Amino acid sequence: MSTERAAQPMDVWLxxxxxxxxxxxxxxxxxxxxxxxxxxxxxxxxxxxxxxxxLFERHGRGVILTAAGARLRQRVGxxxxxxxxxxxxxxxxxxxxxxxxxxxxxxxxNAYFLAPVLGEFCxxxxxxxxxxxxxxxxxxxxxxxxxxxxxxxxxxxxxxSADVESMALFEERMALVHRxxxxxxxxxxxxxxxxxxxxxxxxxxxxxxxxDHHYSDRLNIVAEVETMDAMLQLVRAGVGAAVLPDSLPHTxxxxxxxxRSELAVPVPRRRVVVIRRRNTASTPLTRLVEDLICxxxxxxxxxx
Numbered sequence: 001m002s003t004e005r006a007a008q009p010m011d012v013w014l015x016x017x018x019x020x021x022x023x024x025x026x027x028x029x030x031x032x033x034x035x036x037x038x039x040x041x042x043x044x045x046x047x048x049x050x051x052x053x054x055l056f057e058r059h060g061r062g063v064i065l066t067a068a069g070a071r072l073r074q075r076v077g078x079x080x081x082x083x084x085x086x087x088x089x090x091x092x093x094x095x096x097x098x099x100x101x102x103x104x105x106x107x108x109x110n111a112y113f114l115a116p117v118l119g120e121f122c123x124x125x126x127x128x129x130x131x132x133x134x135x136x137x138x139x140x141x142x143x144x145x146x147x148x149x150x151x152x153x154x155x156x157x158x159x160x161s162a163d164v165e166s167m168a169l170f171e172e173r174m175a176l177v178h179r180x181x182x183x184x185x186x187x188x189x190x191x192x193x194x195x196x197x198x199x200x201x202x203x204x205x206x207x208x209x210x211x212d213h214h215y216s217d218r219l220n221i222v223a224e225v226e227t228m229d230a231m232l233q234l235v236r237a238g239v240g241a242a243v244l245p246d247s248l249p250h251t252x253x254x255x256x257x258x259x260r261s262e263l264a265v266p267v268p269r270r271r272v273v274v275i276r277r278r279n280t281a282s283t284p285l286t287r288l289v290e291d292l293i294c295x296x297x298x299x300x301x302x303x304x
Contacts, residue, residue: 013047014076016040017055021073022163022277023146025062032147077279084281099285104133104140105153106206109272111228112248113300114153117292128285137206144275150286153293155206156271166273169297170247174210174268175260177232177253178241189264193218197240199231200224206270211243214268232256243268247300272297 020029020040030040048055055069065073101121105114110132118130133140133149137158144152145163152164159166176190184190192198192215201208202224211219222240225231231242235258246260253260274293276282282290 009046010050013043013050014080016043017047017069018073018077018080019147020044020056020063021065021069021077024064025146028146028148081279081281098127099283100129100131101151101283101285101289102131102133102149103151103153103289104135104143104149106137106140106155107134107201107226108207108228108245109153110134112245112252113272113296117289117296120292121289124288125285130289136204138204141275144277147277147280150276150282151289151293152275154273154275156273157209158206159273159275163278164275165278166275167294169272169274169293170300172245172247172270172272174243174263175246176241176263177235177244177248177258177260179235179238179257180259182238182241184241184261189267190261191264192243194220196220197222199234199240199242201231202226207243210268210270214266228252232258 015033016029016035016039019033020026023029023032026041026044027037030037033040035043044055051068051072053068054066055072056063057066103114103118114132118132121128121130131149133143135143137154140149140152140154141158141161141164143149145161155172156166156168176184176192176196178184184196190196192211198211198219198221200211200219200221200223203212223234225234228244231244232252234240235242236256243263244260248260274290276286276290
């Protein structure tokens with residue numbers, strides 16, 4: 001058997017092994033590499049037979065690495081990371097026009113931050129594509145960990161994973177959005193307490209957790225809403241007010257007949273970060289989206 005013929009299946013087996021190891025699931029690993037679950041299972045078994053050691057143990061619905069598997073992942077993952085990085089450097093540049101970038105964003109960030117970024121991306125790479133998922137920050141971290149998306153826009157409080165790396169973007173300062181007729185006069189800023197009928201995201205959402213933490217038992221939540229558009233429509237209808245990022249554009253607030261009031265000190269704030277899976281080479285298109293995200297976040301930070 002020639003060296004070329006021997007190396008080819010080993011490369012395929014190792015790629016399948018790394019996908020399963022990173023995803024901690026044969027099914028999810030198969031989805032990452034674009035192969036069927038039986039095929040990936042076969043490749044892993046062939047690799048184990050070739051090496052003469054077990055690389056995984058079944059654990060619930062997923063798999064965990066054996067000691068031998070962990071050693072192999074460390075060595076091979078670093079080597080393939082270097083290879084992928086080298087290939088990416090060669091392909092970087094204006095010549096890269098096709099491909100797809102997968103981005104997951106928290107609901108509020110998708111409403112006012114991500115759309116202009118992807119608009120600029122389409123102008124620069126009209127033949128490329130993108131996929132956008134709107135999820136809670138915790139779920140986005142899991143999607144990045146498993147390689148389901150290339151980038152995630154979340155809040156730093158949700159990032160507690162050794163498998164992702166994050167870069168700080170800007171700080172969101174909250175404001176009270178309400179109808180002009182519903183005044184909240186105070187020289188020290190609007191107080192959020194039982195007197196304010198409040199619209200809020202459901203429990204588990206990052207902004208809801210921020211409100212629960214900051215205002216404790218003083219909240220008078222009259223309705224829970226899952227989307228920004230629906231929340232603003234209910235504010236316009238007079239159902240209540242909403243604590244939302246002060247970075248929301250004029251078109252979403254004042255142009256809709258609403259006003260924003262400063263909140264009393266201390267004003268709730270949260271740090272926005274972009275995350276990606278650690279030790280995974282970014283494609284040129286992904287790096288372009290990262291650059292556009294950083295450019296837009298720098299503009300927002302400069303306005304605060």
